Amino acid sequence: MSGATPLALSKPEIAHNVRAAAKYTEGLGSGDGVVPRFADYFEMADQADIEAGFQVYMEHCNDCHGHRPLDGGEWSNASAALIHQRIPVEKLGTEPERLTFRYAQMVPLALQTDFPGVGEDLVEQVRLLEERAASARAEQRPAEAYFWLQQLDRLNKLSREYRLGHGFYFGTDDLTAETGYFNNPIPGAWLRAPYLHNASVPTMAQLINLSPRPDQFCRGNAPYDPVQMGYVAPTGDCPPDIAFSFDVNAKGNRTQVMITHGDMMIRPATPKSCASFLPT
Ligand code: HEC
Structure with missing residues (x-):
C-alpha cells in the first residue's frame, strides 16, 4: 500500500484489489500454475528425504508459518497455532532496527491519520494526535510537535x-x-531469497543454519543455487555485474541470532549437512 493515496484506497475496486493481492500472496502458488514451483526448474530430493524433511518442518516451523501439504495443493494454516501473531523481536532474534528506528513509535498513529474513523473513533484519533503534540511540545521537540x-x-x-x-x-x-x-505464511519460500525483512540472508541453508551466514556479500545479477536454495552471493570485492556490497554489520542490515528463531530454528553454530537433521 505504500505510496497509495487515501482517495485511491477508498475506491471499492482498488480496496478490493489490495485485499485480493494480499490474499493471493498469502496462498502463493496454490497449485494454480501461476507461480513456478521449485520442481518446475530443479531436481527434487528423493521422496523419502522430502517426507522426512516435512516431518522436521511440521515439528519446528509449522506453528508459525503453516505448511503446504506433502501432496501439494493449497497452503494450509489450519494447524498453525501462532500464525499471524506478533512475535517479540527478542524472542525471534532477527534485526530489530525496523521496530526501533528513531521514528518507529510515530509510524502507526501517523499512518492512521490517512484513514479517519467516524464518531467516537474519530474523537479518539483527534485526542491521540493532540496528546502526542502536547507531549512533544512539553518535552522540547518542536519539530515533532509541528508534525502532529x-x-x-x-x-x-x-x-x-x-x-x-x-x-x-x-x-x-x-x-x-x-x-x-x-508470523506469516511462507508459500513459495524458495522464491523469497534473500531472506528476512532486510534481505540479509542469501540462502535457505544459511537461514536455517545449515551453513554459516556471511558478514558481507555481493548482490545484483546473481544466479540461483538450488542446493543451498537461494542466491549465489560471493563475498569480498564485488565484480561489476553484482556490484552491490551488502554489509551485514551495518545498522538495519544485521542478520543476527536467528539461531534462536524462538527455540525453533534448527540449530547451528557449526555447519552441518542437511542430512544430519533428518530423523534416522
Ligand atoms: C516463533 C515463530 C516462528 C517459527 C517457529 C519459525 N519462524 Fe520463520 N519466521 C518467523 C518470523 C516472525 C519471520 C520474519 C522475521 C524477519 O523478517 O525478520 C520469519 C521468517 C522466515 C523466513 C523468511 C521469509 C522471507 O520472505 O524472507 C523463512 C524462509 C522462515 N522463517 C522459515 C522458517 C523455518 C524453515 C522454520 C523452522 C525451522 C521457521 N521459519 C520457524 C517466525 C517463525
Missing part, C-alpha cells in the same frame, strides 16, 4: 471527505501494541 499538528489538520480535512469513515480505518488498539514481527 499538521497531522491534525490532515485528519480534519480527510474526515470531511470520508464522512462515513474510511474503509481502511484500522482501530486504535494496535497503535501502542508491543512491537514485533508477524
Whole structure:
C-alpha cells in the first residue's frame, strides 16, 4: 500500500484489489500454475528425504508459518497455532532496527491519520494526535510537535471527505501494541531469497543454519543455487555485474541470532549437512 493515496484506497475496486493481492500472496502458488514451483526448474530430493524433511518442518516451523501439504495443493494454516501473531523481536532474534528506528513509535498513529474513523473513533484519533503534540511540545521537540499538528489538520480535512469513515480505518488498539514481527505464511519460500525483512540472508541453508551466514556479500545479477536454495552471493570485492556490497554489520542490515528463531530454528553454530537433521 505504500505510496497509495487515501482517495485511491477508498475506491471499492482498488480496496478490493489490495485485499485480493494480499490474499493471493498469502496462498502463493496454490497449485494454480501461476507461480513456478521449485520442481518446475530443479531436481527434487528423493521422496523419502522430502517426507522426512516435512516431518522436521511440521515439528519446528509449522506453528508459525503453516505448511503446504506433502501432496501439494493449497497452503494450509489450519494447524498453525501462532500464525499471524506478533512475535517479540527478542524472542525471534532477527534485526530489530525496523521496530526501533528513531521514528518507529510515530509510524502507526501517523499512518492512521490517512484513514479517519467516524464518531467516537474519530474523537479518539483527534485526542491521540493532540496528546502526542502536547507531549512533544512539553518535552522540547518542536519539530515533532509541528508534525502532529499538521497531522491534525490532515485528519480534519480527510474526515470531511470520508464522512462515513474510511474503509481502511484500522482501530486504535494496535497503535501502542508491543512491537514485533508477524508470523506469516511462507508459500513459495524458495522464491523469497534473500531472506528476512532486510534481505540479509542469501540462502535457505544459511537461514536455517545449515551453513554459516556471511558478514558481507555481493548482490545484483546473481544466479540461483538450488542446493543451498537461494542466491549465489560471493563475498569480498564485488565484480561489476553484482556490484552491490551488502554489509551485514551495518545498522538495519544485521542478520543476527536467528539461531534462536524462538527455540525453533534448527540449530547451528557449526555447519552441518542437511542430512544430519533428518530423523534416522
Ligand atoms: C516463533 C515463530 C516462528 C517459527 C517457529 C519459525 N519462524 Fe520463520 N519466521 C518467523 C518470523 C516472525 C519471520 C520474519 C522475521 C524477519 O523478517 O525478520 C520469519 C521468517 C522466515 C523466513 C523468511 C521469509 C522471507 O520472505 O524472507 C523463512 C524462509 C522462515 N522463517 C522459515 C522458517 C523455518 C524453515 C522454520 C523452522 C525451522 C521457521 N521459519 C520457524 C517466525 C517463525
